Amino acid sequence: MAEAAGSGGRFWKRHIVRQLQLRDRAQSGRFLDVVQAYTRLLEKSSLMVHFSEKLEAESFDRQAPRPGQDTCGSVPEPGPGSAEGLQTLKRKYQRQIAEVKDASGELAYRIIELSKLLKAKECELQEQKTRLGSLSGRLAELEAEQQQLAGRAGDLGCGNAARKAEYDALRERYRLQEAELRQAAERGEELLQSLVRKKKEAAEHQNEKNERVKQARLCRELKKATKRTVSIDVEADEGKPAEVNVPVSELAELEGCKKLWKRPFRSASATSVTLARCMGVFKGLLDFRLKRGNSIGSESEVHYRSLPICLVTCLPSRVSDVQEAHSSEVNAVKFGPSSGVLATGGADKLIRLWNVAGGRLKDMQTLEGANGTITSIEFDPSGHQILAASYNKAVHLWHIRDCKSKETLTGHADKVTAAKFRSTRHQAVTGSRDRTVKEWDLCKGACYRTINVFSYCNDVVCCDNVIMSGHHDKKIRFWDSRGARCTEVIPVEGQVTSLHISQDQMHLLSCSRDNTLKVIDLKMNNVRQVFQADGFKCGSDWTKAIFSPDKSYALVGSSNGSLYLWNMESGKLETVLSGEHRASVNAVAWCFSGQYVVSVDQGRKVVLWR
Known part of the structure; x- marks a missing residue:
């Protein structure tokens, strides 16, 4: 180098x-002609000087006296030829001198x-x-x-060569690790599919076992019932069928399977006539107690506490407390069954629990473990567990007391937008943007039914054996969970953002992107009322609207930060609560006692109204 x-x-x-x-x-060539001309001029000048001196010498010689001539005598007169020649020569020389x-x-x-x-x-x-x-x-x-x-270039070249060697080595390591990661992902997918398959098989096996236990128990109860004496009153009219009179106390004893009937038979022939009716009665009583995924007489079945009943709802009128609940926007809020516990979930992947007492919100604890934005929160009827849907394609189940995630339900292929408990805490229903609704057995953590719902599902609610889902294609669909078939479709004018069913399960409230709320009569399956107001605008695809606990009012938050409250009886706008939120309100919740209302917005605020 x-x-x-x-x-x-x-x-x-x-x-x-x-x-x-x-x-x-x-530059020398430019002066060469000048120098040559100057040299020639000097030569001519020297020649002229020499010639002038020569002429002067010749003229002097002619004027000087010749030798032997008498200088004292008179000057002889020159001839006319010599004088004229001299004058001519002089003029000639003078002319030459002038030219020179x-x-x-x-x-x-x-x-x-x-x-x-x-x-x-x-x-x-x-x-x-x-x-x-x-x-x-x-x-x-x-x-x-x-x-x-x-020198620096040489050093840099050496350094670049070393860096290139390191880069090549790192690239090779990256390629190997990427191959290992791909293999690990494939193994994980295989393990997940194997786990889901095994869970499904275990769920089917458990269901079959429970069915066998149910059938065996039913047979035992029927055998016991056929051995008991039943009081039958035979009327005088032979054409009138006989009726079985079962007292209420004995029905309770039959449900508990602990006491025996002690009525004597009066007629053996009457027993054969009413045996089919007795079997129907026993089967109905036993099916009434049966819960999906559990045996009939399961000792582990938890008896739920009774939910508070709201007789009169208090209209919210003022702000009671304001808290900055999360580090990002808050998407979901829900009161517990006792009305003293509030849960909020947001885009920071956390669920925070608050104690509501004396018109104040006091931070209780934080539930961690979700790997995506929380989109929905639901308490089980006992208030001991929380079910939450998230954007990481999973549903998480927490125990409130130990703050640990009990179960993570995976199987959806896209964001999970809604998660709700069924009639017990052992079953749940979830909706997702992968165009499916799934039913889950929470005891086994397995999905036992998947319903294809044709469009993005933004929210779901459950009512007995009916699942209602709101969709991005502006439709509300009703599904029979026993046969996984669609029984009713109600079109609306906008994308459905939320569904809420009244406590008496008679009416369904829907919120949609056409800036309206619709009340649907579940008996007639038609739209009964439509609520809209100047200034109300649905702010997002997950804006939640709710009934009041006594179904007297409908409440929703707007994109301008205000809460709009309609009267169900008159169908008119009752009041507008504004002034606290500075961002779009995502969700609202009304406690079961009817005393408090909570609203959450995209600006991380939780506002308690009373």
């Missing part, structure tokens, strides 16, 4: 010297001009020499800098 730099320096030096020589030749003087003047003028031009060229040459000196110094500096840069 140093030799290359030295050869490059010598090349530049030779190039500059060559350019200077070319410039010297060009004119030529000398012109040459002198040219000499002066050329002298000035020569001085100018000398000045320019001096400037060029000065500039050449400065350029030579600059060239030396640049050569030194070039050598330094060449």
Whole structure:
């Protein structure tokens, strides 16, 4: 590298010297004619001087006396020929002298001009020499800098070679690790599918086992019932069928399977007549107690506490407390069955529990473990567990007391937008943007039924054996969970963002992106009321609207931060609560006692109204 730099320096030096020589030749060629003319002029001038001196000498010789001639005598008169020749020669010489003087003047003028031009060229040459000196110094500096840069370039080249070797090694490691990750992902997918398959098989096996236990228990109860005496009153009219009179106390004993009937038979023939009716009665009583996924007499079945009943709802009128609940927007809010516990979930992947007492919100605990934005929150009827849907394609189940995730339900292929408990805490229904609704056995953590619902599902609610789902294609669909078939479709004018069913399960409230709320009569399956107001605008695809606990009002939040409250009886706008939220309200909740209302927005606020 140093030799290359030295050869490059010598090349530049030779190039500059060559350019200077070319410039010297060009500038010297400009003065070559002048110098030659000046030389010829000097030669002519010297010749003229020599010729003038010669003429003067000849004239002097002619005028001088010849030897032997008497100088004291009179001067002889010259002949006429010699005088005229002298005059002619004089005029000739004078003419030549005048021409020479004119030529000398012109040459002198040219000499002066050329002298000035020569001085100018000398000045320019001096400037060029000065500039050449400065350029030579600059060239030396640049050569030194070039050598330094060449050294740095060599160092950088070595460093780049080392970096390239490291990069190639890292790239090879990345390729190997990517292959390992792909294999691990494939193994994980296989394990997940195997786990889901095993859970499904276990659920089917458990269901079959429960069915066998149910059938065996039913057979035992029927055998016991056929051995018991039943009081039958036979009317005098033979054409009138006999009826079985079963007291209420004995029905309770039959449900508990702990006491035996002690009524004696009065007629054996009557038993054979009413046996089919007795079997129907027993089967109905036992099916009434049967819960999906559990045996009939399961000792582990939890008896739920009774939910508070709201007789009169208090209209919210003022702000009681304001809290900044999450580090990002809040998407879901729900009161517990006791009305003293509030849960909020947001985009920070956390669920926070609040104690509501004395019109204040007090932070209780935080539930962690979700890997995506929380979209829906639901308490089980006992208030001990929380079910939450999230954007990481999963549903999480927490125990409130130990703050640990009990179960993670996976199986959806896209964001889970809704998760609700069924009639017990052992079953749940979820809706997702993968166009499916899934039913889950929470005891086994397995999905036992998947319903394809044709469109993005934004919310679901459950009522006995009916599942209602709201969709992105502006339709509300009703599904028979026993046969997984669609029984009713109600079209609306906008994308459905939420569904809420009244406590008496008689009416369904829907919120849609056409900025309206619709009340659907579940007996007639038609739209009974439509609520809309100036200023109300549905702010997102997950805006939630709710009934009041006594079904007297419908409440929803707007994109302008206000809460709109309609009267169900009159169908008119009752009030508008505004002034606290500065962002779009995503969800609202009304406690079961009817005393408090909570609203959450995209600006991380939780507002308690009373």
